[in-house]
Each structure stands twice: as C-alpha cells, then as structure tokens.
Amino acid sequence: EDLxxxxxxxxxxxxxxxxxxxxxxxxxxxxxxxxRHIENIAVFFTAYAACMVFIRPFAGKLLDRKGIYIIxxxxxxxxxAGLVLVGVASTxxxxxxxxxxxxxxxxxxxxxIQAHCVKVLSRERAGVATSTCQIGQHVGNxxxxxxxxxxxxxxxxxTLFCGYAVLMLALGxxxxx
Numbered sequence: 001e002d003l004x005x006x007x008x009x010x011x012x013x014x015x016x017x018x019x020x021x022x023x024x025x026x027x028x029x030x031x032x033x034x035x036r037h038i039e040n041i042a043v044f045f046t047a048y049a050a051c052m053v054f055i056r057p058f059a060g061k062l063l064d065r066k067g068i069y070i071i072x073x074x075x076x077x078x079x080x081a082g083l084v085l086v087g088v089a090s091t092x093x094x095x096x097x098x099x100x101x102x103x104x105x106x107x108x109x110x111x112x113i114q115a116h117c118v119k120v121l122s123r124e125r126a127g128v129a130t131s132t133c134q135i136g137q138h139v140g141n142x143x144x145x146x147x148x149x150x151x152x153x154x155x156x157x158x159t160l161f162c163g164y165a166v167l168m169l170a171l172g173x174x175x176x177x
Contacts (some may be wrong), residue, residue: 005129013136
C-alpha cells in the first residue's frame, strides 16, 4: 500500500508503454547510427532535451485546464511517429526530427500522467502515486531493451522501432478508451 496504488494501474501501464520507447532509443540509437553511418547521433538527445524544457510547462498548464486525455491521445500518436522516424531514418536530420517528436510526445505524456496520478490519490498520498508511476517507468526502461534485442536479432532495427510504434499506439489508445 505504501509502494503501489492499484487504482493507478491503468496509468502505470500507459507510463510503461511511453518509457519503453525511451529504453529502446537509449539502448539502440548509437548502434543504429553505426549501422546506417549517421554521424553526430548524440544531437538526437540534445534536441530531445531542449524540447522537453519547452513542452513540460505547456503540458502542465494544459493538464490543469483540459485534463489528462487531451494530452495523452496526441502524446501516443506523436511518440509513435518519432519511433517510426527512428526506425526508417538514414540521415541525421530525420533522427533530430524523431528526437523532437519523441520529446513532445513523451515530454507531455509522462509528467502529465505523474501529475494526474497525484491528483487522483491526493496530496497526502503523493509519494505512493509517484512510486507507482516510477515502477511503470522502470519496468518500461528495463524490459524494452531486453525484449528489443530479440527483435533486432531476428529482424532489424526498422522492425523493432516501427513495430513498437504500432504496438505502443494500439495498446495506448486501447487503454485510454
């Protein structure tokens, strides 16, 4: 009861889906760059971080005004588009665009889910709400690269990223509706 709030399971699964995309990008992006001969791949993370600084305050205000679903529906769509770009990119500018899209999708989605979970449980249980969301984030970040390595070995990076984009979008929207 002090670690996990069962009533937040839906949002924990949503956070897991978004965080798994981070785990995949962090794990496989440099390998993709080597395979595709893309120089300066680290610019992806710079673009991602710069956009996160911009989107988080905007998402927070939007969450307070319109609610969680107005953020999460486009968040999953934009994140999936970023994953598809990583899957097919052969140039640095497409990788940078993928970083921007992922930042807007995940940068709005994950913190909004965390804030929403605190609102659902109350300020007195903010620690449990945060813990519940963190469990989802850690599960996504930990399991996605392991499972992804099997997909890459059997298929390709393209299949991994494009396939996960479809899976994340389908499961995310299914959970939301």
